[in-house]
């Protein structure tokens with residue numbers, strides 16, 4: 001049996017007691033590693049005076065964790081500088097915010113080189129290596145330079161822009177060509193896959209044959225693998241959280257009383273469109289004054305990357321816009337917008353989502369956006385809320401039954417909020433059922449097993465057992481989404497999704513008298529200090 005080696009910027013080591021959001025990518029990767037046995041390699045998240053010259057893996061069960069400390073200079077250049085001030089804005093189509101610095105780029109290449117040097121002694125001949133995200137683009141090329149011939153895959157969690165945009169990055173041709181050191185490159189959408197291949201053709205003169213691209217000795221497959229969430233666990237969390245009415249839910253939404261709730265949940269990041277969303281909510285209240293006093297927006301936005309100036313500016317700006325709108329539109333007994341800047345437990349988040357009549361997910365650009373999927377997974381099937389989703393989120397390629405909006409158009413978003421609040425129950429249920437079926441059929445287990453099957457060449461043969469058994473077909477009726485793109489849909493042979501509505505659960509919810517907008521129960525779920533992803 002092959003061993004799996006996962007490499008990512010951050011490693012979440014259970015024995016260090018790192019408080020990560022339970023669920024999500026960290027848990028999916030750990031469960032794949034546990035299934036196959038393996039090694040998780042990456043940055044410890046801490047800095048030390050001297051660069052680590054070797055790693056000492058810590059074994060827990062059949063998974064070993066190997067972490068490397070960075071120096072403060074490396075954290076500045078590799079992480080805050082090139083990764084987050086050059087690549088992040090560039091990949092999100094924000095050329096105006098892209099700040100390229102040659103010494104940051106040198107630091108980025110240096111850390112990737114050091115990672116390769118430290119990883120090579122840990123590798124075994126049959127290992128399959130899976131590298132994650134934009135911090136580590138050149139890692140495979142560095143491993144190949146050191147003679148590594150193993151299968152190496154990469155998954156890109158964020159968008160990949162067109163060659164016109166990517167080409168604006170100095171050394172873009174050199175950087176993009178390191179992608180051809182991979183055997184398999186996974187993208188969130190077909191658009192991203194086409195952009196990468198187009199970039200390789202335009203900037204490196206690569207030869208394209210469908211999903212295969214060749215610019216050197218190796219042929220690389222570039223394919224969309226839309227990432228999912230653990231839908232079933234999240235649904236259960238939402239049901240349990242609302243039943244228990246955990247303390248954060250009571251404390252944060254209690255004062256809303258019987259009012260309707262619109263929710264936004266994002267890391268405080270300019271790609272998420274938080275300021276534009278607040279403005280759109282203000283526009284909605286101005287255009288539809290009859291809603292004043294009976295609906296509120298709860299925006300949960302824990303700060304991230306506060307060391308990067310653009311993020312500090314966004315923090316200031318969102319406070320300012322919320323304050324201005326509240327002063328202009330609020331009443332003595334009603335505050336229209338509440339911005340909460342802390343991370344919450346998965347359970348509290350699930351409860352908030354289930355309480356909210358509208359999920360407002362309006363990024364200016366997003367690789368996938370897991371909040372859109374979490375919002376749907378958390379809904380009460382009998383009385384679901386409505387998802388308003390940006391067309392520039394990867395999730396929009398799969399979730400066509402949401403109200404799809406252009407986040408740059410404040411009026412359009414404002415009208416979508418009105419439409420969502422007025423939507424009849426039958427239409428809400430119809431849209432919800434299709435959305436739930438889609439996200440359940442392409443959940444996180446499906447994503448990991450499908451990626452690994454493609455990487456190991458086990459799509460037909462059974463070289464590496466899938467990390468999760470295929471779900472049982474349940475006879476659920478799943479019609480293809482109207483706007484769903486064939487290219488990003490789950491594999492055609494996937495059995496039908498579990499039906500969204502499980503009669504027993506629906507009956508339970510009804511028996512418990514679960515009502516939207518009433519938050520008067522208790523219990524305690526502690527917020528996690530840093531539960532959002534460490535990106």
Ligand code: ADQ
Pocket residue numbers: 021024025157158227265266267300301302342343344345346349366367368369370371374531532533535
């Ligand atoms: P992110 O940019 O971090 O991920 P997203 O996909 O929305 O964006 O995931 C954020 C996660 O953090 C969600 O699971 C959410 O619940 C959680 N979170 C946000 N605010 C929180 C809070 N206050 N408390 C607790 N948890 C919170 C990147 C890409 C995305 C891509 C993912 C996965 O930018 O496009 O979907 O990776 O590939």
